[in-house]
Amino acid sequence: EAQVTQNPRYLITVTGKKLTVTCSQNMNHEYMSWYRQDPGLGLRQIYYSMNVEVTDKGDVPEGYKVSRKEKRNFPLILESPSPNQTSLYFCASSLGGGGGSYTFGSGTRLTVV
């Protein structure tokens, strides 16, 4: 089944403790992206990647890192999480290069205390 897999689904952590949210897609998509969703603010893009080793900042990149060493994986790294990063996070992928819609992962609900 074509899908984007995110892990974990839920995470509660403490301020300053590094964490990684994994994202993997099995559709050979070139384009991958991370979004955060907060009430009243819609979907805001954190980082995106157009292909392996090609990443770029979205609208709200501060406090986040990403990497794209393989086409299928696009982990989101919070080096020193803070409470304002408490949010619902979605990974998404698309064909890129001129076509396609997003396939979203199921989401990761992160709470930083």
Place this chain on the structure above:
Amino acid sequence: GQQVMQIPQYQHVQEGEDFTTYCNSSTTLSNIQWYKQRPGGHPVFLIQLVKSGEVKKQKRLTFQFGEAKKNSSLHITATQTTDVGTYFCAEVRYNFNKFYFGSGTKLNVKP
């Protein structure tokens, strides 16, 4: 960056009533995609509109792209409780690989 304005933010309807959400832009849109996010779920792609004046239907859902490609709408006829969720529009600029999402319209349907 590019802004796609979506209205209304919330809509409460009685089951059986119609519902419409609108996406507007001050500039010409390349194309529009529509997504639905059920409560507790993730956004799911519904449809893409590309041509000026395009109209597409999916059962009770009708999607339109304005003649000037500056607005789009999603209309649901005779809502059902299964229509509950948040509907997002997104402009996709493939040359920049950018998706610009509207803020979404949250639909609640009372049985």
